[in-house]
Amino acid sequence: MNRLFNRNRMLIILFGIIILILLIGFSMTDRSSTTRAEQFTADAAAGSQMIINAPFDFVGSLFGTITRSFNAVEENEKLRAQLEMLPQMQADIERLEAENEELREALDISSRQSYESINARVISRSHDQWLNSFTIDKGETDGLTTGMAVMTPEGLIGTVTRVNGGTSYVEMLTTSVSQNNLSVEVMHDGTPIYGNVQKYDKERNLLVVENIKNRSGLSPGDEVFTSGLVGNYPEGLLIGTVVEVENDEYGLSQNAYVQLKSNADNVDVVFVIERSPESMED
Incomplete structure (x- = not known):
């Protein structure tokens, strides 16, 4: 009985192997259509693959969304920081443009003078002496001496009163030090009319020139020079x-x-006037 059962089992296995070989051979032949069994097997495999991949796709998509969110937050922070810096950047640009314009004016005025000038920059100015004095970055090594006139691109601002090796101390026209012995000429209709500075009126923010001859004809708008x-x-x-x-x-x-x-409230670029010995002799 057992022998018969074993023989039948062997026949079934051999028959299955033959059927499998036939199916494999049949599937490898060139055909324009697939069998029902192949379609079922392919659909089942595709469905199983989708079911297996679905959790992984969901997790990958979730992590991608989270990563993009973090990147978006970081990018927004950078953009916000750049926006916050725009006013400072604009202020820096305006300051540099104004500084360049000042330098151009200083060089232009300096080139029109017959005397020598030494360009300098204000490096120190005390708040309690704001309208009295400031320090510049040029000194004895640059040829500066006490008594030299100091100008801005607009006009005279003060006098060098103390000179160090690489810096100098400037008293402004608003102080009595710079006003001392300051002789001026007022041009009226092409004619110079002389006087000298008496004081600076701090209440009116005006320089007072005295000893002008009577009936001089001076009028508002006349320009004053050294x-x-x-x-x-x-x-x-x-x-x-x-x-x-x-x-x-x-x-x-x-x-x-x-x-x-x-x-006097805005002094940055200045130039020191060096009077030639020939003009002093004249």
Whole structure:
């Protein structure tokens, strides 16, 4: 009985192997269509693959979304930081443009003068002495000496009063130090009319010029220059413009109130005027 059962089992196995070989051979032949069995097997395999891949695709998509979210947050932070820096960047651009314009004006004015000038920059200015003095980055090694005139691109601003090796101390026209022995000429209809600086009126922010002869004809709008008659100041440095003329308290001469051309509140680029020995002899 067992022998018969074993023989039948062997026959079934052989028959199965033959059927499998026939199916494989049949599937490898060139055909334009597939059998029902192949379609079922392919569909079942594809479905199983989709079911197996679905969790992995979901997890991958989830991680991709999270990664993109983090990247978006980081990118937004960078953009926000750049936007916050725009006002500072704009301010830097405007400051550099203004500084370049100042330098161009300084070089242009310097080139029109017959005397030598030394360009310098303000490096220190005390708040409690804001309208009195400042320090520049040029000194004795650059040829500076005490008494030299200091100008901005707009006009005269002060006098060198103390010189170090690489820096100098400048007293502004608003102080009595710079006003001392400052002789000026006021141009009226092409004629120079002389006087000297008396003081700076801090209440009106005007320079007061005295000892102007009576009936001089001065009028608002006349420009005031250095006369070159006293000290190290050469002739012709622009100081300001007359805004008012009045008789002195004794009626013997006139006083002129002068608006400075230079802006005492905003001093950055300056140039120091070096008067030539020949002009001093003249």
